[in-house]
Structures are given as structure tokens and as C-alpha cells.
Amino acid sequence: MPELPEVEAAVRALRAAVVGRTIRDAHTRHAAARRALPDDVAAALTGRRIVGVTRMGKHQALALDDGSTLHAHFRMTGDWDVGRADAPLPPHARVVLTFDDGVRVALVDPRALGGITWHAPGQAPAPALGPDALDDAFDAAALRAALRTRRTAIKPALLDQRVVAGVGNIYAAEALWVARIDPRVAAASLGPARAERLVAAIRSVMRDALETPGRYQDGEALERMHVYGREGEPCTRCGATIRRIVQAGRSTYFCGGCQRR
């Protein structure tokens, strides 16, 4: 499910449930999850205490008391299920962590593209990322600097986590609509004024989503979208028809009327 706002909500729930708790059992329930977290590595987690949970873009890091890190990524369909250890396990639970106080956290991930990996102290858990979309370091100057050498269109560039961390396919489309920028515009051609508008739009789209409970696959969340999933519908701003194109293999929705090249 996750772009930055959904991951942030998941991190907050996880943090409240597990910081200060000690792992009593860790195991995987799917071949892909086991490749990422082999059985012996999972077994060695017993006795480790979680000392902190942080988010970097869409990545999550669970700091352990021995200086090592559990790195979690939801990819397309991951989410945490937090509950009691004696409750029935939800469908598609791929990794299960049980804690000393009876709390159980499961990585629920129907497509099993996400996962948890373990990293020894000093090993970087996440790949190099650009500034987090909600970080003050993400401003118009930083965005333009990151885009200057790109030869791609702005929309696929926004999905590159080295440009800005946390933006995904849905909110990239929504932010470009808010900023009135055509997703096909060359990334490197973005001027100062449009970069400013785009940064502000990304922030506001992320903040709005963060403040709204629920997930964006819910009908209620999709109703708030201005362009995503709305091919053929009239633009709420100018009335022109929302279009769908494919960029870098992914759907892009935009309004051909008020999003300018």
C-alpha cells in the first residue's frame, strides 16, 4: 500500500508497539521472505531488544540493542499487523515477530515483494536516498540540482528515490496536478518557479494524506484523488478530460487542460 504517508503511519504504530520490547521469536512464512531473512538469521534475533524505529523515505529501520538493524520495506502491498500473539495470524503474514510482552507484529504482504533484512552494525541498511519529501532539506534548489542532469520526464524522475525519498506513483501524479505541471515535461527543464510549486505540492499532498486516516486503496481515499485512477473523468479544476499514459512502464494520470508543458 505504501508511499511516504502510509509508511509513516505504519512506523508510528510499530514504534508504539515494539520500542523497548525484546524479541522472543522471529520467523518467516514464505520462500521470498526467507531468502531475505534466512532462518538462522531470524533465529539469532531472539533476545534482541528494539531500541528505535525510524523511516527514511519508504524504508523502515528497526534499531536493535546490539547495534544491528532490521530493515523493512513494504514495496507494493506490505503492511504491519500488530496484535496479540494468541490471536489468529492474518492472511499473507510473511514475517512474524513475537515480543516478550505478548505483542506480535507480522509483515503482511500478499504479493511478497517486500521484506525484512538484517544488517550488522555499521552496514548501511538502505540504499542511497535523496532527501525525504517531508524534510526541510528537500527544497526547490535541491530538487533542481537533482534533476539537472536527468534526461527523463519529470514524473518518472519523481519516482526515483535518489531525487526525493518517499514519493510513489499515486502521489507523484497528484502533486504534479496540484503544481499544474505536465508529467511529460523534461525533468532538467524545470525552472525555479515550477520547482518551488512542485516542492510545495509534494509536501501538501503528503501532509494531507498523513492527516487522513485510512489507506489509499480504500474507496474513501481514492475519492480524494484528483487525477489518479480517474481516466476519462472531468478535471475538478478545469473540466478537461483526465488522461492516462504510460511512462517508464507505469501509469500516469494527468489533466491535459491545466497541467502545462
Next chain:
DNA sequence: CGTATCCTGACC
């Protein structure tokens, strides 16, 4: 840039 790949489920 495009394509394929990792997976499963929903939908046509």
C-alpha cells in the same frame, strides 16, 4: 530510455 523480473490477487 525501455523491458523483464520478483510475487499474488483482483478484475475483465
Next chain:
DNA sequence: GGTCAGGATACG
């Protein structure tokens, strides 16, 4: 049966 899906990476 085929297509598509919120992500990311590897390769041509």
C-alpha cells in the same frame, strides 16, 4: 485466459 497493480532493480 489476459491485464493490471501503490515498488525497485538489473540489464540492453
